[in-house]
Each structure stands twice: as C-alpha cells, then as structure tokens.
Amino acid sequence: MSNTYHIPVLLQPCIDGLNIKPNGVYVDVTFGGGGHSKEILKHLSEKGCLFSFDQDEDAKANIPEDKRFTFIPHNFRYISNYLKLYGVTQVDGILGDLGVSSHQFDKGERGFSTRFDGELDMRMNQKSELSAKKILNNYDVKQLTHMFKEYGEVDNAFKLANIIIESRTNQVLETTHQFKELIKPCTPKFEESRYLAKVYQAIRIEVNQEMESLKECLTQCVQLIKPGGRLVMMSYHSLEDRLVKNIIKTGNAEGKEEKDLVFGKVTRFFKSITSKPITPSEEEITKNSRARSAKLRIAEKI
Secondary structure, three states: OOOOOOOOOOHHHHHHHHOOOOEEEEEEEOOOOOHHHHHHHOOEEEEEEEEEEOOOHHEEEEEEOOOOOEEEOHHHHHHHHHHHHOOOOEEEEEEEEOOOOOOHHHOOHHOOOOOOOOOOOOOOOOOOOOHHHHHHHHHOHHHHHHHHHHHHHHOHHHHHHHHHHHOOOEEEEEEEEHHHHHHHHOOOOOOOHHHHHHHHHHHHHHHOOHHHHHHHHHHHHHHOOOEEEEEEEOOOHHHHHHHHHHHHOOOOOOOOOOOOOOOOOOOOOEEEOOOOEEOOHHHHHHHHHHHOOEEEEEEOOO
C-alpha cells in the first residue's frame, strides 16, 4: 500500500462518519492510494466486505491482498451495475474522496499539474478517448467559454476561449507548458497560480465528465444505502459540494424537494449528521497542503 500515492484526507472523521458495522458491506468509490479502504478493512470482521472503485490503471498497484476486498476498475458512475454483478443491491455505507489524487498531480506526464510540463492529457481513465489536447484543439468558442465559466468560474472565459481558438489556427496545442505560455495575456498579474488552478480544474472536469459522473453516482447512492447506513462524501470545490448537499437535503442532485401527493409533506431520504461540513485542522493542512479545500459531509439514510 503506497503512502506517497495519496495521503488520505480527514481519515478519522471519514471512518467515524461511516459508523462501520463489523459484518457490513461498504463501498469506497475513490480507491486511489487505498488509504481510506485500508482503514475501513481494519474495522470489518471476516464476514464484512469492501468494494472499491477506481478507473485509473495506476491505482491497481495499491490493491491489498485481502479476501474481504474487491477492486472494481471502473468509473463510480456505474456503481449499481457493478455491485449487482457481485449480488449486492444494498450496502451499509458509501465513502467518496472526490477530485484528483496526489499521485495524479505529481505525475507530470499526466498533465494534471500546473507545476510540470507534460502532455495535455488529464484523463483519469487513460483508455478514454477525450483528453485535454482534444478539447483545446477542437472545441468551438462557445463550448470553451462555457467550460471555463461553468467548471472553473473563470472571469475572462470568453477572452481565454478566443485566444485558444486564434492560436490553434497556426499550431496544434500539445503540452501544458505551451498552453500556459499561450494564455499569459489572460493571466492576471500576481494571481497566476490561482488563475491557472481554475483553468486546469475546468479542463479536467470536462475531460473526465466529473460532474455528470458524480451526479449519477450520488443518485444511485440514495437507493443503494440501507436505512441506517451512511453516506460520507468529501469534496474539494463548490460544484461538487453543491451536488452532495442537494442529495443529502432532497435525495436528488437538483435540490428539488419532493412532496407526498396526499399530505404535501416533504420526502426526506437522509438525515444530515453534519450541520456544517467538516474541514481539516491547521495541523493536517500543514502536513498535507492538498487537504486545504476539503469539505466533508456525512448523512444517514432514513
């Protein structure tokens, strides 16, 4: 099990939040370095079991040898279908540590980080056809503007999109360094890191269809979790957090309250365990700076 692949964020609050039953069935939808999964296994008896999802081939290197553990090398948007293959239709808890792993950021050739030069890739599933290179070289101005505005909340999204369109008429965009140089006219002085983080986030979310995948996964979680079971979700930006909050509050990703047709009473699917999201301590942030933006929400199925 790799400790450097990805340091698990808010590890103990996540485990406490799952309220693990020794004989229960649990799912870690974001296996990564296996830190959270390894800790869940410590709390399970021989009859308990854990299923973990990860679409990144590199994550397979961290699979523990444990008969209670099953690794599913696919996107968590297919959670119900793959659990059914193992005869599982309901579980006692689902954990998600969303976003990008430290390993993905640190592998420069994967293109996730603003710090390294590498290919314009950003695919979590390396078999996927859609890459950052494909998006930046083929999307039209409307698609690019929408992506940067919607997924990165980039203020000058239209200007940024136009610069990309103009540049690629003369050269194919290939590398992250080339891309950063190209968009310098759009980058605010003294805010380069923050701006690039937003731009990269927007591209990454589009490449991996992250919002659609999360929406599909969370929607399935509503039916998958048994009454009394727990949903434990950690997000790193407001778009993810909003979806998690909506699912907990209303049982759907849109946040629309469903009412009983007879009495007009609002239907509740979850009871929120965290009135406000749990955030990392200063001590944890000092040890792991990538924990800084984490927000953990926990809910119990009614």
